[in-house]
Amino acid sequence: MSQALYVGVDLGGTAIKIGLCNAEGELIRTFEGPTHTDQGADAVLSNIAAYVKELVPPGSDEWEAVQGVGIGIPGFLDIPNGIIDFSPNLPFRNVPVKQIMEEKLGKPIRISNDANVAALGEVWGGAGRGVEHCVCYTLGTGVGGGIIVNGRLLEGFSGMAGELGHMSVVPDLEAIQCGCGRMGCLETVSSATGIIRMAKDAVDRGDRTSLSLVTDIAAKEVFDAAKAGDEVAQRIISRAAFYLGKSMAAVAVVTNPQRFIIGGGVSKAGEFLFEQIRSVFVKLAPESASAGVDIVAAELGNNAGVVGAAGLFLRA
Amino acid sequence: MSQALYVGVDLGGTAIKIGLCNAEGELIRTFEGPTHTDQGADAVLSNIAAYVKELVPPGSDEWEAVQGVGIGIPGFLDIPNGIIDFSPNLPFRNVPVKQIMEEKLGKPIRISNDANVAALGEVWGGAGRGVEHCVCYTLGTGVGGGIIVNGRLLEGFSGMAGELGHMSVVPDLEAIQCGCGRMGCLETVSSATGIIRMAKDAVDRGDRTSLSLVTDIAAKEVFDAAKAGDEVAQRIISRAAFYLGKSMAAVAVVTNPQRFIIGGGVSKAGEFLFEQIRSVFVKLAPESASAGVDIVAAELGNNAGVVGAAGLFLRA
Incomplete structure (x- = not known):
């Protein structure tokens, strides 16, 4: 057979x-x-x-x-x-x-x-191999998530476990409405769509940024501009990283994972993004829930x- | 035998x-x-x-x-x-x-x-009997938590799963330092200690409140004053309820529980508190993660x- x-x-x-x-x-x-x-x-x-x-x-x-x-x-x-x-x-x-x-x-x-x-997939054969408790973020058009506890995928009561893009993290004064209808979801700032929106808003406002020369802004251009020293682009990326780190600090006291795995198109920004996320996470999560915890890139890609x-x- | x-x-x-x-x-x-x-x-x-x-x-x-x-x-x-x-x-x-x-x-x-x-205990013999996914909050001197997934207690990577009192929920401008050293933890506003602190601050500020006549304010007095129509006390309770509801909306997209169980001394405030928590939760959590979800009192008490x-x- x-x-x-x-x-x-x-x-x-x-x-x-x-x-x-x-x-x-x-x-x-x-x-x-x-x-x-x-x-x-x-x-x-x-x-x-x-x-x-x-x-x-x-x-x-x-x-x-x-x-x-x-x-x-x-x-x-x-x-x-x-x-x-x-x-x-x-x-x-x-x-x-x-x-x-x-x-x-x-x-x-x-x-x-x-x-x-x-x-x-990442836990089975990628960046989460052998890790009993991990949490994956997929940063693409939206922000998806997946929670692994005791080595198994958690689906929850109604299949909404790990819908991390719809965690309300942005304070009221700065919040915009998400596609889901709620205000201030993580997805509104930390997805590719969110990053592009913030960049277009900055250009429309007349902020001094190299992005005003780009005709059709994609998330990659915002990262490239930020890495090249563009302060407006840097502020946008810091904001995306801040709310990611903040949501991770919340997750850390709920399921207390050993590893956060970040995939999707936006994660290609690499260490530039990851370092900022880590610094926010360590600041906001209790030390007992952040010590020994990794924030790493997904390995399996598409x-x-x-x-x-x-x-x-x-x-x- | x-x-x-x-x-x-x-x-x-x-x-x-x-x-x-x-x-x-x-x-x-x-x-x-x-x-x-x-x-x-x-x-x-x-x-x-x-x-x-x-x-x-x-x-x-x-x-x-x-x-x-x-x-x-x-x-x-x-x-x-x-x-x-x-x-x-x-x-x-x-x-x-x-x-x-x-x-x-x-x-x-x-x-x-x-x-x-x-x-x-609550899941075994109390308000969570038979519920596969539930989350308990214990509102006392601090805010404790416990996460049940697939009928089992979740401890996480370092035993910090369910440390819900240390979820950072209060925005920077209003945050105070928690006993854990971090800023803006849920425990700073939604524990008995947090409620008493807010009441004392209001009295010290000279706010018009019946609490200024109380010599040694306990959480119960703040609830009683709020129920009797004291607006300052009502604002304090609303704030405690708001951040509890906000943290539950975050938990809802992480482990997606079917039931939240609230115990501890503060929970004795009863429906007055619970109604406010429910209204915030429903506003901030995605509908698919809030529909059919209960927020109930613990049954086993001490x-x-x-x-x-x-x-x-x-x-x-």
Whole structure:
């Protein structure tokens, strides 16, 4: 008999990535195709099925060895029942994904939040290997999170455990409204979107900054300007780092992790960002909850999602 | 053979409470005696041993049936090794409690943080019965906390999980220093001590309040004044409630509990306090993390500690 295999799906707003993992959690190969959100939920689910079959041809020995397909999905989910309640960036509302995909593929399906799944991937095979208590932040368009306690992914009462982007951290006077409807969420300042917004605001206000010469500001340009000494850009990055560090200090007295792992596009800013986060964290967290605690970069990059999604079966 | 029994010890700054529980977690009887912190660590530990033996006479059938003694201790602990690193209100520094007490009693000993243990007691036999994910706040001299995930007490990397009193929640401009050395901890505004401090500050400032007639203000008087319509007292209680609700909104996106349980002296203020906390929580937490979530009073009162300490063995 062939070795057991596991498929992981990372469902994103623009691309669907599929990965095939062995029982050690090693990634054997991947396949990627467009999501086509504009074609609606049915089309997106059919695309997932097609891409899975592209990666692992039905009828092959590998196909027979696949024990299950895990899917990481951005949005609010009913995880036990495998239903997408609502997804801000995908055309899903009350869609029973587990049931539909089990019919399409004839394999057991599990779903979980995409950021949770990326966290699981990092713990399974990346920067969190062997760490019993860790917390992952994914800094991209939004801020996602994943909480690992006692080596296991924490989902919580309603699947909202680790929704760290929606921790209210910005004081009222400076708070703006988040996409979720609440005020002052971490995501409004520490995501790529938040950094870009703060940069555009500064340019619009007429602040003296090299960013006023950039036609279409991305987070990377704000980091580059900050590293080159632009004070306005530095202030923006410090603000993003401050609220990240502040949220970590809060997390430190809730689940008391040994390691914080930061991934996503914004984390590519590297040590420049990390040093500032660490300094805030150490200032705000009690010493007993900060001593010996690492704040490190994710290792698996874009593959964390598929490795973690495959892990929904292997590590359940 | 007799039924298995479990002893729980609640070690406080003024009194030591001992409880004997059966295998169902029911409290059979308790014994209470003074701590005598002024006599030093050795005397305190000898007192614990004497009170345990007072409750369950060595040589009796009950004594033989005791499977272990759990001790809830305020302070920073090395839980796996059974050592008290430091306790703000007790004369302990680097004391190997587990080893010493095992020698004194000849029974297996486990220690844990007092607030964690009270949380365990509430979940085992009180307001958290049957709830897989809940979080307890103990509002007393300080603010303690306990986190239950998947039905188990979370201790974290260094035993600091659930140290909710030291979540930094008060913005810089209004923050004062906490006993832990950090600024703006929840404990500085939402403990009995914090409420009393705010009341005294108001009186010293000359604010128009009935509290200026009280010679030795306790938290209860501030609540009574607020309920009677005193606006200054109401503002103080609203502030304590606001930061409690804010910290709960942060916890809601970390471990996503189904229930928050509030105990300790301050919780006796009842619905007057709870309604304000709920309203802040619902405003600041994402709807998916607040819908269906209860904020309720603890049920076991002063017995939560001994029941939970006994549970360190039964529910490990």
